[in-house]
Amino acid sequence: xxxxxxxxxxxxxxxxPQVIALSRRTQTISGGVTINDCxxxxxxxxxxxxxxxxxxxxxxHGEWGFRTFSKEKPVFLQAPVNGVxxxxxxxxxxxxxxWRGKLDLSANRLQGLVLDGRR
Numbered sequence: 001x002x003x004x005x006x007x008x009x010x011x012x013x014x015x016x017p018q019v020i021a022l023s024r025r026t027q028t029i030s031g032g033v034t035i036n037d038c039x040x041x042x043x044x045x046x047x048x049x050x051x052x053x054x055x056x057x058x059x060x061h062g063e064w065g066f067r068t069f070s071k072e073k074p075v076f077l078q079a080p081v082n083g084v085x086x087x088x089x090x091x092x093x094x095x096x097x098x099w100r101g102k103l104d105l106s107a108n109r110l111q112g113l114v115l116d117g118r119r
Contacts (some may be wrong), residue, residue, distance in 0.1 A: 048064035
């Protein structure tokens with residue numbers, strides 16, 4: 001069964017139309033809900049408009065329309081100065097210096113642990 005693009009509810013009066021609007025929104029399946037009026041939900045640029053299921057293709061208007069009818073394509077641009085070159089061979093002198101520094105550091109830590117263990 002097709003679902004509504006918009007739900008128009010008229011004749012709602014009383015102290016809490018927001019509560020009634022919330023119940024209409026949560027208990028029905030439609031693209032949008034307008035209380036005590038018609039067509040105005042279509043003209044609201046600050047809200048999405050569109051149906052669900054077979055009655056619509058998603059939300060459109062403003063930012064929502066841009067997102068609905070656009071294909072987001074992320075683009076990653078590697079910075080010209082970065083450390084990625086250090087991860088791939090040939091490693092070069094810079095990598096060797098860093099690697100040796102880490103080896104010396106880990107050897108010193110290892111010696112310290114052994115000395116502390118003997119005490």
